[in-house]
Amino acid sequence: MIIQLDKNISEKNKKAITDKMSSLKFKPTEVLTQKGDYLIGTGKADFDIRDLGQMAGIQDIHMVSDDYQLVSRKWKVDYTTIDLGDGVKVGANDFAIMAGPCSIESEEQIVKVIDHLKANNVKIMRGGVYKPRSSPYSFRGLGIDGLKLWHQHAKAAGIKIITEVMQVSQIAEMYDYIDMYQVGARNTQNFNLLDELGKVDKPVLIKRGISGTIEELLYSAEYVFSGGNERLLLCERGIRTYEKASRNTMDLNAIPILKEKTHLPIIADPSHGIGIRHHVEPITLASIMAGADGVIFETHEIPEKAYSDGQQTLNFRESDNMIARIRKTLELRESF
Amino acid sequence: MIIQLDKNISEKNKKAITDKMSSLKFKPTEVLTQKGDYLIGTGKADFDIRDLGQMAGIQDIHMVSDDYQLVSRKWKVDYTTIDLGDGVKVGANDFAIMAGPCSIESEEQIVKVIDHLKANNVKIMRGGVYKPRSSPYSFRGLGIDGLKLWHQHAKAAGIKIITEVMQVSQIAEMYDYIDMYQVGARNTQNFNLLDELGKVDKPVLIKRGISGTIEELLYSAEYVFSGGNERLLLCERGIRTYEKASRNTMDLNAIPILKEKTHLPIIADPSHGIGIRHHVEPITLASIMAGADGVIFETHEIPEKAYSDGQQTLNFRESDNMIARIRKTLELRESF
């Protein structure tokens, strides 16, 4: 049960509602986000909705049968749009292209990627400054200094930044230099990180776990939302299966299924989804026809020299071509 | 190693070649298909290709590093087109739409589906007369009598038939009434069935195993080809994973990967790939952008009353709409 509260509800009225919820065997959780105040009722009991509906201070009540609630389309049928400022939006009517290198490597690299994005009218740049690596001896990224350098150039060029946050302490550290946090596939169920991201007023893109279910991804988003941050995006990036011919198995089924279950924007990551450079384009275009609200992919001037993920990174010429085809495919989809 | 032989090679010359192959530590296998005569050499030794190349009776020699050989694009770069007669073709330049019910149920049903296909200019009809069922107590299909009835109507309407063959004895039984055999996901590694299908001069569509790898699918095709039948199609129909939100996990990565590895046409089966009726269309259109040479999907006048698979079957109106979009999507892809 989701109860939308009046903005100026009195504490007394609020208490009356939570008492009533408890008496109906629903556990109340108060959620205050940037956009509204809610009481979430967890429970399964039957009751007459009018017992609650007429109480003072209530704007609206929604019965949600899913166990995740705030991210469900059962109470919010209209799709959410995430506004990054300066006219940059991501959502069902605002398809987003996000591109950039796996790792931020140098000022020269930053400048070249930004030039490439500007030439293609792409407004959001991806890149890692803290890299999760299986081996402790691998390159772990340039860290906060790399981010500051990147931010300086991106801001000047009017480009928004999305980068991965790996731990709680990085949330504040990064805050002034990014436009969107990314939660990586290894941290999708790092619940403390999700809790803390609920307290921040910047958008968060959550990647599906390496072997995460669609339901778990929705629960992870519920963590952030119920912590107070409504501005969320979900990302399909391939799952782990027995198949060895590709890096991951891109689960495009997840896109229409997620679009049915949640009002949040759904982004596709074909670079990780297939992991083979010359097959990134068909999977990208397929993601669009499957219904994605945006794509995030890896590009680099010379993929062969990238510090990481070069085997799945497009060069600028490949990226130019693909972006043009993305837009034509999107146009077709919108004509349906 | 694949050696294409002269059509009229003498037995003496052939023996000289196989002796030479053996001396080079390659095991020779003779393959006679409808289209040509080959000697396949299995082995990994190094040798000077000129030792063989100048022998009498040899048309061409191809060194193939893949373990599957005849189906590999390493010796046959041009994509294969399967000709079903009467102008009906399937291949890279001849996108195929195959549609029909899960099970053939009655004459009335056959007629209605054929009318629907004709109205949409669809030339190939799918349908099961022998059904593989997990439980021995489930409906197992109308059998050969159902097929004969279907064939009578389909022939009159100029519609080609594809249906699943489950055992060796059905190959001959079905022969006069079908245009393409289908090997189902549970029989992809039924090697005796594959061997026997190698002896027939009708095309065979092989579905990927329920948890089959891409490589295993290629090997299964190699069985049929090396048995003598070159007219093969491969079909991605979703694989088994831990995800419970969809019936299978449609592996669209397999499409560009297979298009790179083999010259055979690749068909997508979105009905089984996602298994949810209202999500079949986005996955179908995604399959096209991923590079499929055709799609096979389930349609029925009243899916709710279908004997099997109703939950993933489109009604005729949904099918009409989707076919129109398939053609528009294909047109866009061909413009790239």
Next chain:
Amino acid sequence: MIIQLDKNISEKNKKAITDKMSSLKFKPTEVLTQKGDYLIGTGKADFDIRDLGQMAGIQDIHMVSDDYQLVSRKWKVDYTTIDLGDGVKVGANDFAIMAGPCSIESEEQIVKVIDHLKANNVKIMRGGVYKPRSSPYSFRGLGIDGLKLWHQHAKAAGIKIITEVMQVSQIAEMYDYIDMYQVGARNTQNFNLLDELGKVDKPVLIKRGISGTIEELLYSAEYVFSGGNERLLLCERGIRTYEKASRNTMDLNAIPILKEKTHLPIIADPSHGIGIRHHVEPITLASIMAGADGVIFETHEIPEKAYSDGQQTLNFRESDNMIARIRKTLELRESF
């Protein structure tokens, strides 16, 4: 619903019962096995069991809520024992050791393995004469001649034979030379093969599919049982997962779960289950503590020279040691 019929039930009485079943909305299937006559009722309707129970010709009625019925422990709580003759039995009180090479290779090999088994008082020998191989160019076994040779030596030594049957035509061909048919992991859902094995009066061991569920394995057994053959064994041989450090993932959970669900004996195949020779022993002993009714493993005089599966095959000394430990572990388990 399972109705056990009187041996000498009249056709008239039988018809009265099936008519009654139909009127109660249960679909009747008649099953005649070597051991008894049954009517299986498929359906889910509620009714008063006394409406049926007092009819003439009925020995007993069991309501079974599982969708597989005849193999369920819900109607037959006592575990089944399979009698191979000459005092060789397999079941809950008759732990079976089955051992032998992956492939039957030569008379010399047969004799050596038989000597090894006799020295260890092992009564059942495994070996393949028809081999399912991913590649059509691999060794496919010695065929029926190899089987006849093997049978001649095994019979003289008092050793029972289990071997894989891959197609319907082999059932009759093999009949006189084997004591137990094995259905391999690629044929677990080859329903025609299962149907035909239902008509034979020799035991059948069914391996779990390469990615088969526990439930699918039970359904496959239901096929054979409902075809008329009650003498069945099930075999856990590892499933396909994403883990690459072992050939398969041995699912020992399946053993106690199967022992709860079915009255049939459960055999463990640790050779395929882990696929690494020096780890076969711990997985074998673990299978016993998990509750297996028998094990089947691969042994060869010189595994390095075996035609197939050498990497998971024990030499005779390793096999000697392991068999001694199997018996001690079993003794401990039986003391609990």
Next chain:
Amino acid sequence: MIIQLDKNISEKNKKAITDKMSSLKFKPTEVLTQKGDYLIGTGKADFDIRDLGQMAGIQDIHMVSDDYQLVSRKWKVDYTTIDLGDGVKVGANDFAIMAGPCSIESEEQIVKVIDHLKANNVKIMRGGVYKPRSSPYSFRGLGIDGLKLWHQHAKAAGIKIITEVMQVSQIAEMYDYIDMYQVGARNTQNFNLLDELGKVDKPVLIKRGISGTIEELLYSAEYVFSGGNERLLLCERGIRTYEKASRNTMDLNAIPILKEKTHLPIIADPSHGIGIRHHVEPITLASIMAGADGVIFETHEIPEKAYSDGQQTLNFRESDNMIARIRKTLELRESF
């Protein structure tokens, strides 16, 4: 490459070694643990080991071909034993039984479990005070106050404590009240947490990821070890597969494989591995025969009333019986 350094090596000598390593194209990483000082060389180049071996300050050099190094048995063949103090040890010769509830719930519950453990001479108690939960609305544990209460009773009883740590800030918070940290399956690749646990002088048990590979588990341990903490244990707790009949698929193959690859102790968690209360015992005993160095399982006075995981938790009588059988099974294993 692992170079064990002299305890009192001079900075000058150390620099000479790292310079030499760099010139041989090995990237040096210095590792200082509680037990020794190391230089880890990452690289694959060939060189003459004598070029390094005779340099001042080097105790020993080991060439390790695995990509994880410090946890590999390739340089440390003898198995590691973890000493928890007061005579409580875990290792190849010191089998450990760890038991307790899923969640710490109340003082009464703590006391009852401790009494149960004492009666069975079990020295290590498990229990969660911070619980990772898929849903933000589920019970998340009693937190630090629960831990303090637990510690007070456990210390008085001479029982050691293992509990899950979910974030960096909890490491210090918990430090005084625990004997072993546990990293849960959702945090196996939370690299910042692993880095920080490298700085602590208390043992850490790392659970395999929900769909983690054996290799990834070894890398996670390498993180902690290379951070400075040698006292590590690894835990198999079941992996995610397509099989729905059990909560997870217990991968007992992982036990002998890990015992071959690493010198660290390997613990089995059968409660999560199968997730079904009445099947926990056979999987526990199987784990022992597979070679585990210890088991960790869930027990509660009244599992039906447990706050979490009741369906896989033993009651005290079941636990009594199982512990007796664990010891008998272990005795048999040690006799081999």
